[in-house]
Amino acid sequence: MTDTSDADTTEPLLTFDEVEKRYGDTAALDGVSLSVDTGTVHCLVGPNGSGKSTLVRVALGLTRPSGGSVECHGSTVGCGFQTPTFYPDLTVGENLDVFGDITGADPGPWFEDVLARLRLDRERDRLAGDLSGGFAKKLDVALALQKEPRLLVLDEPMSDVDDVSRAELVALLDDYVTDERAALVSTHRLDEFGPVLDHLTVVESGRVVVDERAETLASSALDPDSLQRSYVDLVAGNGGGDGSDDGSDAGAVDVGSSDTVE
Numbered sequence: 223m224t225d226t227s228d229a230d231t232t233e234p235l236l237t238f239d240e241v242e243k244r245y246g247d248t249a250a251l252d253g254v255s256l257s258v259d260t261g262t263v264h265c266l267v268g269p270n271g272s273g274k275s276t277l278v279r280v281a282l283g284l285t286r287p288s289g290g291s292v293e294c295h296g297s298t299v300g301c302g303f304q305t306p307t308f309y310p311d312l313t314v315g316e317n318l319d320v321f322g323d324i325t326g327a328d329p330g331p332w333f334e335d336v337l338a339r340l341r342l343d344r345e346r347d348r349l350a351g352d353l354s355g356g357f358a359k360k361l362d363v364a365l366a367l368q369k370e371p372r373l374l375v376l377d378e379p380m381s382d383v384d385d386v387s388r389a390e391l392v393a394l395l396d397d398y399v400t401d402e403r404a405a406l407v408s409t410h411r412l413d414e415f416g417p418v419l420d421h422l423t424v425v426e427s428g429r430v431v432v433d434e435r436a437e438t439l440a441s442s443a444l445d446p447d448s449l450q451r452s453y454v455d456l457v458a459g460n461g462g463g464d465g466s467d468d469g470s471d472a473g474a475v476d477v478g479s480s481d482t483v484e
């Protein structure tokens with residue numbers, strides 16, 4: 223989490239400039255501009271179908287935008303999607319080894335601590351396909367972290383995860399994001415990210431309706447002291463709704479030294 227006194231030393235790791243993504247008549251992204259800066263936990267919220275997953279996929283270069291530009295500034299990127307993806311017929315440990323080989327990750331002792339904090343250290347010999355939904359999600363997060371990416375992109379990391387582990391995930395994220403790193407996290411659980419939130423983007427119908435750093439949130443339509451409630455009120459007032467998840471794939475992606483999609 224950012225020390226606000228360092229706010230002027232941040233640099234963007236990811237920028238969207240007037241990004242559009244159309245599926246036929248549907249504008250999944252409709253002129254989205256934002257910047258994910260170093261040292262920030264950047265939360266992305268919005269009702270079902272508002273474009274969060276599309277934004278994440280475009281950010282990772284998995285979906286080509288219809289217009290605008292996306293730049294990933296010299297960052298290694300780790301990502302986790304709504305539906306965890308790994309090899310179900312391999313154990314947790316084998317998955318970590320295989321993904322490590324694919325991405326070239328060679329994590330140090332810090333990663334053992336990550337596994338312990340996610341309580342995955344005791345699951346190493348378990349078949350990944352036999353994991354509960356919450357542990358599957360946590361394995362997905364671990365795989366995203368394994369290469370120690372500067373930019374961590376997580377799509378709904380809290381779904382299926384129990385209360386204790388959700389709190390631990392938030393704490394882990396807070397510890398992981400340093401002045402050199404950033405996290406873009408799509409979530410419906412704004413209340414849980416509130417304590418570590420540095421930047422909030424709210425999307426509705428593919429458009430950005432709030433894009434504020436935590437310290438200037440009070441000037442937006444949201445109440446920083448009652449984030450989830452005021453977010454729901456905002457969205458309900460605009461005719462939207464909040465809800466649960468659905469999803470796609472997962473894993474760790476190295477976007478390389480610089481990735482631009484235009």
Ligand SMILES: Nc1ncnc2c1ncn2[C@@H]1O[C@H](COP(=O)(O)OP(=O)(O)OP(=O)(O)O)[C@@H](O)[C@H]1O
Binds near residue numbers: 250272274276
């Ligand atoms: N591959 C696709 N083909 C057609 N339409 C799509 C496709 N992917 C997304 N959409 C549409 O784009 C819009 C945004 O979808 P997206 O999945 O990005 O929303 P979301 O905010 O992630 O929703 P949720 O919170 O339910 O996961 C929706 O109207 C969706 O139906």
